[in-house]
Every structure is written in structure tokens, then in C-alpha cells.
Amino acid sequence: MATSAPAPTASGQRPVRLINYLAYGSNDVLGAGSMAVISGWVLFFYTTFCGLDAWQAGLIFLVARVLDAIASPIIGHISDNMGQTPLGRRFGRRRFFILAAIPLLPSFAIMWIAGQGFWYYLVTYVLFELVYAMEIIPYETLAAEMGKDFKTKAKFATTRILFAQASAILAGFLPGWLIEALGKDSADTFLYMGILFTALFMLAAGLLFLFSWERPASEVAALRPAGDQKPSLGSAVKALYRNLFSTFRIRAFRLHLGMYLGGYISQDVFNAAFTFFVVFALAGSITVASSLLGTMYMVQFVAVAIASYVALRKSPSRAYQLAAISFAIGVVALLVLWNAGVRSTDALIWVPIFFAGLGRGALNYIPWATYNYMADVDEIVTGRRREGAFAGVMTFVRKMTQSAAVFGVTTIMSWGGFISGAKVQSDQAINTLAIVLGIGTIAVLACGILVSFRFKLNSATHDVLMAEIDRLKAGDTNPPTPETRAIVEDLTGWKYEQLWGNNPVAGIRR
Known part of the structure; x- marks a missing residue:
């Protein structure tokens, strides 16, 4: 099928134009936008308008995420091998799935029927x-497919996160706007929000399909071991476990996951408790919670640009540390103000919202900026390109931990005396919300900060890594310089002599 991707240059690398960046980034209206809506509102929707207890709402979240987490690595594995099928050759091994998902995206809207x-x-x-x-x-996987150098991938990540934050802003403010039109007790607020976002999801996925491309089939085939066959369902299930543990043997990926989970799970805990905290502890309303969330997401949007600058000029790990500290300051300040008697209508409440948003925006950006380089580190270990495996495993780990975090929060809320549908909660229930919001969020952030001090991937070390991959591809058998050896071994976690397929991760010997 014809697309609007630019033709390759003489060097074989397609130029990435503004429309390609924008189409790629816009798809995170689905990726992050849907998650912003769900994390901010679905638990409140279930307990307020659907008659579910907090633990039942958490259980739905848990079951759905566990099933999705199991399916995700299988999808990643199949997409890695889809190019061997007729559909993959016609539509692309990755882009086939994007096209097929478009007519199924209205499934988001039907979630919000009260x-x-x-x-x-x-x-x-x-x-x-x-x-x-x-x-x-x-x-x-497409940023790694469409771009090769550090700066191009960084631009993809920045564009993606900017769209993500823009959609999160809409997810924050939209319920408040709809409540003003429909009335504060109308459950249709969330249904109309679901319909609007569904339309945006379908538009973004269509643009992504039209203005993206993948690595040439010949390049992918050259990296495939001889005798590799297209996958069966059984091999895909086996790959779920094989890829899970093999990707963990890449040191940079392990550290990346630690930072990613530290930044995102801390936000999961915060998001699960925040709307309830505003309504019941700060004497607010859905409209007030909507305004606070929307403003926080606006600050996050600005924070992405700051984080991009710091990550490129300093390092992703330094930007991560500053972001985590800012988020922690916001959480502590929010609890201090609540304990001092400040409520949602007081102007001081915007101070913690600003600090939290500044930190959260950067925490959202940095892991996805560094993720785009994980397949490069893996390539020097295995001699193969496994973007789909990393995407699947990353989603698997994220969904499993996120489901556990949200289920844990809702279970603790129930134990703390939270009553679904009640207009007022007991002091015990409110204190439980405060404890979850404070200790839960900051404890996870602290774990991410500790991991970040060991993460050494940056623009300079990535350049060294890519130059070494090119040298190995050319068949150069000269030993590397001591500096190159040290950098590559730190990123991969393997001795240099074990790289380029000479290890159990690769599955073959070169």
C-alpha cells in the first residue's frame, strides 16, 4: 500500500520530515491520552456512577492489565516476524497492526456507559x-525503525511526549467543561469524553499509518539467523518468557526499566488517589479536580521542553533526578497544606500542583527518550534488531506493576473505610488517602532515583556504541580502544569478547 513516507536518500536512509515527526507524535494521543483519562477518572467513575466498591474497581483494573500484559509480548514477538507473511509484506510488519486497530478503537467509548x-x-x-x-x-518500535542517530530519535521522543501532554491537558479539563454543560451529577460527562477521545484516537492512528515507514525488509532479513521460520502461536507464547528474561540481560535496559517504573508507578499511585483526595480531603468537586489535573498537565507540557534540553546537554539520568525531586516536593507540599487546613479553593493549592507537574512532565519524557536506544544496545549484544520484543516486554512489565499498584491503592482505600458513592468520607478514610498519596508516591520515586545514578547512556556514549556497531558490521576485527570497551561493556553488561552474538542471549554464534 502506498504511503506518504519520503523516498530513501543515496545513503539508503529516508529523510525524516516535519510531517513524519507530527504523525508519529500524534499517535500518543492514544498512547498517553487514553491512559491519562483512565488513570485520572476511571476509578472515580466506577465508584461514583457505577455502584462499584473501590476494591471491585481496582480488581477490574488488575484483571484487564494482567491479561493485556500477557498478550503484549506475544504481539511484540509476532510483529517482529510479521514481515514473513503476505499481510506483513503488503502493509508492513508493524504498520499492519496499526491499520487493523483503527476500526476497533470505539471500544474505548463503550467503557464509559454508566x-x-x-x-x-x-x-x-x-x-x-x-x-x-x-x-x-x-x-x-517505529522511532527506532524510522531513525538511526541519537538526535533524530530524541526528536521523535520529544514530539511524542508533547502530544501526550497536550492530550493529558484535554483529559484533565474536559470533564469540568462537560459538567458545566451537562450538570454535576450527569454520568454522560464521561461517555461524551470517551466518544471525543475515540474520534481523536482513530484520526491519529490513520495519520501514523500514512506517514510512517519501517526498516527495509532486506535489512531485517540480513539480521535474521539462517533457518528462522515464521512464528507459530506456540512459538509466540514461548517467546513471551524467552524475550522477557533475555531482554533483562541487557544492563542498560534493566536500568532503563528501573527509572521508567520509578517515574510511572509513582504517578499511578498519585493518580489513583488524587481525585478522591481533592474531593474528600480538600473539600473540592469534580470540576475543581478537573481544573487541578488540567493545570498540572499544562505544566507537564512545559516540563517536557525543559527535560529535553537537560537530557541532551547534561544526561537523561541527571534530568530524571531533578524531575523526581520536583515531583516529590509537590507531593510533600500538597500534604503540608492540607494538614494546615488549606482547601481546594485556596490559591496556595496551585504551588504543589506546579512542582508536581514540572516533575511529572520530565518523568514522562525521559524514559521514552532513552527507550528508543535500547534496541541499539541489544544489537551489539545479539547482532539482531528486536524492537518488538523490547516494546512487548516493556509493556508487560509496566502493565503488571501498574495493575498491582492501582489494585493496592484501591484495596488500602477499602481497608481504610472508604465508602463508594458517599458524599462525605470518614477521617480514617481521608487519612488513608493522604498516606497512600504521600508515602506510596515518594517511596517509588526514591527507588527510581537510586537506579538513575547507574544509568550512563547519553548522546556521547550512544555515538560510541553506534560507531562500534558499524565497525563490527564491516567485519573489522581490530580490538577496540580501552575507552570504547569500557563504554560498551557498561551499557551492555557483557564482556566485549561476548558481544556480537557470542553469548546465550543471541541464541546463535557469530
Whole structure:
């Protein structure tokens, strides 16, 4: 199928134009936008308008994410091998999934129909999570497919996160705007929000399909071991476990995951408790919570540009540390103000919102900026390109830990005396919310900060890595310089003599 991707240059590398960056970035309206809506509102929607207990809402989240987490690595593995099939050759091994997901994206809207039972919400949530994985996992490989150098991949990551933050702003403010139009007790607020976002998701996925491309089939085939066959369902299931543990044997990826989970799970805990905290501890309303969330996301949007600058000029790890500290300051300040009697209508409440947003925006950007280089580190270890495996495993780990975090928060809320549908909560329930919001968020952030001090991937070390890959591809057998050896061994976690396929991770000997 014809696309609007530019033709390759004489060097064989297609030039990346503004429209390609924009089309790629816009798809995170689905990737991050849907998650912003869900993390900010779905638990509140279930407990306020659907009659579910907090633990039931958390259980839906847990079951859906676990099933999705199991499916995600399988999708990643199949997309790695889809190019051997007729559909893959015609539409692309990654882009086929993006095209197929478009007519299934209305599954997001039907999640937000009020007045249904537990099983309805469980089934509709599971359905959307599977459609989401089907589209997002191939999407996450495309920056590595379309760009090779550090700066190009950084631009893809920056564009993506800017769109993500813009969609998060809409997810924050939109419920408040709809409440003003429909009334504060109308559950249709969330249904109309779901319909609007569904339309945006379908538009973004269509643009991504039209203005993206993949590595040439010949290049992918050259990196495939001789005798490799197209995958069966059984091999895909086996790859779930094989890829999970083999990607963990790449040191940079392990550290990247630690930073990623530290930044994102801390936000999961915060998001799960924040709306309830505003409504019941700060004497606010859905409209106030919507305004605070929207403003926080606006600050996050600005923070992405700052984080991009610091990550390129200093290092991703330094930018991460500053971001985590800012987020922690916001959380502590919010609790201090609440304890001092400040409520949601007081102007001081915007101070912690500013610090939290500044940190969260950078924490959202940095892991995805560094993720685009994980397949490069893996290539020097295995001699292969496994973007799909890394995308699948990363999603698997993220969904498993996120589901555990949210289920843990809702379970603790229930133990703390939270009553679904109540207009007022007990002091015990409110104190429990404060403890979850404070200790839970900051403890996870601290773990991410500790990991970041060991993460050494930056523009300079990535340049060394890519130059060494090119040298090995050319068959140069001269030993590397001591500096190159040290950098590559630190990033990979393997002795230099074990690289380029001479290790169990590769599965073959070169």
C-alpha cells in the first residue's frame, strides 16, 4: 500500500520530515491520552456512577492489565516476524497492526456507559486494553525503525511526549467543561469524553499509518539467523518468557526499566488517589479536580521542553533526578497544606500542583527518550534488531506493576473505610488517602532515583556504541580502544569478547 513516507536518500536512509515527526507524535494521543483519562477518572467513575466498591474497581483494573500484559509480548514477538507473511509484506510488519486497530478503537467509548454491572465494565475494559496493546506496541518500535542517530530519535521522543501532554491537558479539563454543560451529577460527562477521545484516537492512528515507514525488509532479513521460520502461536507464547528474561540481560535496559517504573508507578499511585483526595480531603468537586489535573498537565507540557534540553546537554539520568525531586516536593507540599487546613479553593493549592507537574512532565519524557536506544544496545549484544520484543516486554512489565499498584491503592482505600458513592468520607478514610498519596508516591520515586545514578547512556556514549556497531558490521576485527570497551561493556553488561552474538542471549554464534 502506498504511503506518504519520503523516498530513501543515496545513503539508503529516508529523510525524516516535519510531517513524519507530527504523525508519529500524534499517535500518543492514544498512547498517553487514553491512559491519562483512565488513570485520572476511571476509578472515580466506577465508584461514583457505577455502584462499584473501590476494591471491585481496582480488581477490574488488575484483571484487564494482567491479561493485556500477557498478550503484549506475544504481539511484540509476532510483529517482529510479521514481515514473513503476505499481510506483513503488503502493509508492513508493524504498520499492519496499526491499520487493523483503527476500526476497533470505539471500544474505548463503550467503557464509559454508566449504570452497568461489574462484568460489563470488566469485559469492556479488557477489550480496550487488548486493542490498545495491538496498536501501541508496534507504534513504539517505529522511532527506532524510522531513525538511526541519537538526535533524530530524541526528536521523535520529544514530539511524542508533547502530544501526550497536550492530550493529558484535554483529559484533565474536559470533564469540568462537560459538567458545566451537562450538570454535576450527569454520568454522560464521561461517555461524551470517551466518544471525543475515540474520534481523536482513530484520526491519529490513520495519520501514523500514512506517514510512517519501517526498516527495509532486506535489512531485517540480513539480521535474521539462517533457518528462522515464521512464528507459530506456540512459538509466540514461548517467546513471551524467552524475550522477557533475555531482554533483562541487557544492563542498560534493566536500568532503563528501573527509572521508567520509578517515574510511572509513582504517578499511578498519585493518580489513583488524587481525585478522591481533592474531593474528600480538600473539600473540592469534580470540576475543581478537573481544573487541578488540567493545570498540572499544562505544566507537564512545559516540563517536557525543559527535560529535553537537560537530557541532551547534561544526561537523561541527571534530568530524571531533578524531575523526581520536583515531583516529590509537590507531593510533600500538597500534604503540608492540607494538614494546615488549606482547601481546594485556596490559591496556595496551585504551588504543589506546579512542582508536581514540572516533575511529572520530565518523568514522562525521559524514559521514552532513552527507550528508543535500547534496541541499539541489544544489537551489539545479539547482532539482531528486536524492537518488538523490547516494546512487548516493556509493556508487560509496566502493565503488571501498574495493575498491582492501582489494585493496592484501591484495596488500602477499602481497608481504610472508604465508602463508594458517599458524599462525605470518614477521617480514617481521608487519612488513608493522604498516606497512600504521600508515602506510596515518594517511596517509588526514591527507588527510581537510586537506579538513575547507574544509568550512563547519553548522546556521547550512544555515538560510541553506534560507531562500534558499524565497525563490527564491516567485519573489522581490530580490538577496540580501552575507552570504547569500557563504554560498551557498561551499557551492555557483557564482556566485549561476548558481544556480537557470542553469548546465550543471541541464541546463535557469530
